[in-house]
Amino acid sequence: MTEQAATTGAGAEPAATARGAQTRQLILDTALRMFKEHGYAATSMRAVAREAGVAVGNAYYYFPSKEHLILRFYDDVQAEHRAAAAPVLAGSTEFADRLAGVLHAGVDTNAPYHAFATSFFKVAADPDSPLSPFSAESAGARQASIALFAEALDGSTIKVDAQLREELPELMWLAYMGVILFWVHDRSPGQRKTYLLIDRAAPLLARLITMSRLPVLRPLIREALDLLRHLRHRT
Amino acid sequence: MTEQAATTGAGAEPAATARGAQTRQLILDTALRMFKEHGYAATSMRAVAREAGVAVGNAYYYFPSKEHLILRFYDDVQAEHRAAAAPVLAGSTEFADRLAGVLHAGVDTNAPYHAFATSFFKVAADPDSPLSPFSAESAGARQASIALFAEALDGSTIKVDAQLREELPELMWLAYMGVILFWVHDRSPGQRKTYLLIDRAAPLLARLITMSRLPVLRPLIREALDLLRHLRHRT
DNA sequence: ACCCCTCCTTGAACGCGTTCAACTTGAGCC
DNA sequence: GGCTCAAGTTGAACGCGTTCAAGGAGGGGT
Numbered sequence: 001m002t003e004q005a006a007t008t009g010a011g012a013e014p015a016a017t018a019r020g021a022q023t024r025q026l027i028l029d030t031a032l033r034m035f036k037e038h039g040y041a042a043t044s045m046r047a048v049a050r051e052a053g054v055a056v057g058n059a060y061y062y063f064p065s066k067e068h069l070i071l072r073f074y075d076d077v078q079a080e081h082r083a084a085a086a087p088v089l090a091g092s093t094e095f096a097d098r099l100a101g102v103l104h105a106g107v108d109t110n111a112p113y114h115a116f117a118t119s120f121f122k123v124a125a126d127p128d129s130p131l132s133p134f135s136a137e138s139a140g141a142r143q144a145s146i147a148l149f150a151e152a153l154d155g156s157t158i159k160v161d162a163q164l165r166e167e168l169p170e171l172m173w174l175a176y177m178g179v180i181l182f183w184v185h186d187r188s189p190g191q192r193k194t195y196l197l198i199d200r201a202a203p204l205l206a207r208l209i210t211m212s213r214l215p216v217l218r219p220l221i222r223e224a225l226d227l228l229r230h231l232r233h234r235t
Numbered sequence: 236m237t238e239q240a241a242t243t244g245a246g247a248e249p250a251a252t253a254r255g256a257q258t259r260q261l262i263l264d265t266a267l268r269m270f271k272e273h274g275y276a277a278t279s280m281r282a283v284a285r286e287a288g289v290a291v292g293n294a295y296y297y298f299p300s301k302e303h304l305i306l307r308f309y310d311d312v313q314a315e316h317r318a319a320a321a322p323v324l325a326g327s328t329e330f331a332d333r334l335a336g337v338l339h340a341g342v343d344t345n346a347p348y349h350a351f352a353t354s355f356f357k358v359a360a361d362p363d364s365p366l367s368p369f370s371a372e373s374a375g376a377r378q379a380s381i382a383l384f385a386e387a388l389d390g391s392t393i394k395v396d397a398q399l400r401e402e403l404p405e406l407m408w409l410a411y412m413g414v415i416l417f418w419v420h421d422r423s424p425g426q427r428k429t430y431l432l433i434d435r436a437a438p439l440l441a442r443l444i445t446m447s448r449l450p451v452l453r454p455l456i457r458e459a460l461d462l463l464r465h466l467r468h469r470t
Numbered sequence: 471a472c473c474c475c476t477c478c479t480t481g482a483a484c485g486c487g488t489t490c491a492a493c494t495t496g497a498g499c500c
Numbered sequence: 501g502g503c504t505c506a507a508g509t510t511g512a513a514c515g516c517g518t519t520c521a522a523g524g525a526g527g528g529g530t
Contacts, residue, residue, distance in 0.1 A: 016477065019525090023478080045517060055480045057519080066517065118362055125360030127353055127420045134420060182466075185362045185369060193466055200462045207455060216451065220442060227435045231417075231428055251507060254495085258508080280487060290510045292489080297508095301487065 014062060024062045027052050031059075031069045032076075039116030040070060067123055067131050074131075074141040081109045082148055089151060095158035095209070099172065100202035102152045103179055107194055110183070114191060121184045133177055146173045161212045163225055168209070171228075175205070249297060259297045262287050266294075266304045267311075274351030275305060302358055302366050309366075309376040316344045317383055324386060330393035330444070334407065335437035337387045338414055342429055345418070349426060356419045368412055381408045396447045398460055403444070406463075410440070 015021040030052040034043045045066055049056040063069050088101025110117060123129050130137035150169035153160075160168060183194040212221045250256040265287040269278045280301055284291040298304050323336025345352060358364050365372035385404035388395075395403060418429040447456045 014477080017526095020478065044515075046515085056517090057481070058479055060518065061478070122357050122361035122364070126357035129357070132420075185367075197462070197466060200458070200465075204455060204458055204462075211451065214451065216446065216449065220439060220446075223435070223439055227432070227439075230435075231432060249507080252496090255508065279485075281485085291487090292511070293509055295488065 020062075023054065023058065027054060027059050027062060028069065028072060032073060035070060035073065035116075036113070039119055041116065041119035065130075067120075067129055068137075070120060071130060071137060074138055075144075077109055078141045078144050081106050081145070084109050085148060085152075089155055093155060093157045094206075095153070095156035096203040096206035098152040098156050099149075099205065100198050102148060102172075103176060103198045103202065104195070106176055107179065107183055107191070107198070110180070111191070114183070117184055142173070145176070146170055149173050149176070158206065158209060159213065160209055161218065161221060164209070164212050164221055167225055167228060255297075258289065258293065262289065262294050262297060263304065263307060267308060270305060270308065270351075271348070274354055276351065276354035300365075302355075302364055303372075305355060306365060306372060309373055310379075312344055313376045313379050316341050316380070319344050320383060320387075324390060328390060328392045329441075330388070330391035331438040331441035333387040333391050334384075334440065335433050337383060337407075338411060338433045338437065339430070341411055342414065342418055342426070342433070345415070346426070349418070352419055377408070380411070381405055384408050384411070393441065393444060394448065395444055396453065396456060399444070399447050399456055402460055402463060 015024045027048065031043070031048045034048055034051060045056050045059060048069075049059050052059075059069075084105035085102045088105070089098060092098055092101070120131065124131040124133065126132060127134070129135065132138065133142060146169050149172035153165070153168055153172065179194065179198060182197060183191055186194045188194075211217050250259045262283065266278070266283045269283055269286060272278075280291050280294055283304075284294050287294075294304075319340035320337045323340070324333060327333055327336070355366065359366040359368065361367060362369070364370065367373065368377060381404050384407035388400070388403055388407065414429065414433060417432060418426055421429045423429075446452050
């Protein structure tokens with residue numbers, strides 16, 4: 001369950017021999033440990049190389065940039081997120097609860113890293129960065145995350161307009177990105193405002209989604225979905 | 236009209252003598268010109284100093300960081316935005332037109348810098364950066380921008396729930412930030428997808444806002460506004 | 471044994487943003 | 501003129517991410 005979503009999107013990074021694969025793994029493990037201990041910005045490539053006992057150029061032989069080193073981190077966090085969300089997905093069929101539960105789990109999973117989430121959030125915000133949640137490189141973790149929201153939806157008893165239902169998992173993921181954006185800026189103690197947002201917005205969204213089948217709102221929804229489809233694809 | 240919103244939020248940067256003020260202005264002008272010509276990331280502090288005929292340390296005597304140099308840029312762009320929005324604000328009383336017009340004007344104003352907007356968008360996304368649209372340092376430009384949306388609302392004939400009306404200018408500004416976020420990621424030629432988003436989402440929002448007075452939606456709006464008020468303030 | 475040749479590894483070097491101890495400038499005062 | 505002192509100015513230096521020419525390691529072919 002934790003292994004299924006390896007970073008396959010990024011293409012072949014060199015590791016042709018056993019020796020190579022070993023060095024690669026050593027560098028990756030060292031870097032991830034140091035990122036978790038001291039944060040992204042505070043961990044220099046020189047420090048990673050020193051700690052791993054290799055030359056700094058060697059790290060760049062396996063990873064195109066410091067940013068790429070953290071991509072694996074995404075997969076780790078995603079797997080943790082899934083695990084943390086499992087109880088609520090097994091325990092309730094109420095849409096609002098399931099959505100709030102998955103969002104809660106997501107924030108909880110990221111919570112230990114809030115202090116330095118800031119320092120790599122800025123690089124994740126760069127559209128050209130592989131760390132961008134919209135990038136091709138992070139497609140693996142993104143798809144896994146969207147699947148998690150699809151699961152939250154499918155296991156619920158909520159009645160949803162058929163066309164909306166199709167797009168909803170991705171929209172829920174987008175809302176999750178919004179929550180993360182809020183969370184990164186949230187300076188309240190323990191980021192309790194983020195939890196307030198989740199707990200109160202989830203029932204609101206559930207009611208809005210239920211209402212999507214009402215004659216007054218249906219044309220609006222249709223129009224919005226049509227727009228969404230026009231905007232989604234690249235170019 | 237263009238001068239009223241000077242960067243007063245940032246506090247006193249040194250310029251006690253006439254000579255000092257002159258050097259300060261020289262560095263600022265040089266930097267802004269080079270940013271516009273070559274982009275933010277491609278313009279180094281050394282290059283700015285060389286071009287301005289001063290030492291790099293001198294630039295840091297007047298500006299705490301490279302980021303602070305671009306703050307003035309925000310005010311410039313904001314003033315341009317206001318000017319570009321003037322025609323539509325004078326010409327229509329339809330809310331959707333006015334909102335779309337102001338958003339259009341905003342994107343148009345930023346359009347020349349799309350290529351390198353990317354390179355300082357990442358620093359603007361950092362919550363701790365003075366360049367963040369939510370920062371204290373950019374409060375001046377932000378307030379001016381919100382005022383522009385208030386103007387768009389006030390000059391329209393739309394009927395809005397009284398409580399919603401109070402929050403709407405800030406919500407419109409927030410939507411504008413969302414549009415900018417989309418625009419930065421928009422790789423379609425001429426960013427035409429961003430314009431599509433504006434032109435189709437504005438009437439949608441107008442209809443949704445009009446509906447906010449309907450009995451079905453009113454409780455939802457009230458709940459959402461209450462949540463918003465809880466979330467707004469720091470801490 | 472020797473030579474290839476690919477894979478891997480090295481560390482000095484580059485340009486960046488930023489810092490700081492040392493220096494110069496010039497107005498106000500005697 | 502000479503002194504003082506804050507304001508302004510300098511450029512070498514630091515650590516950063518990243519690059520690259522140079523060289524080692526080791527398996528296969530002869």
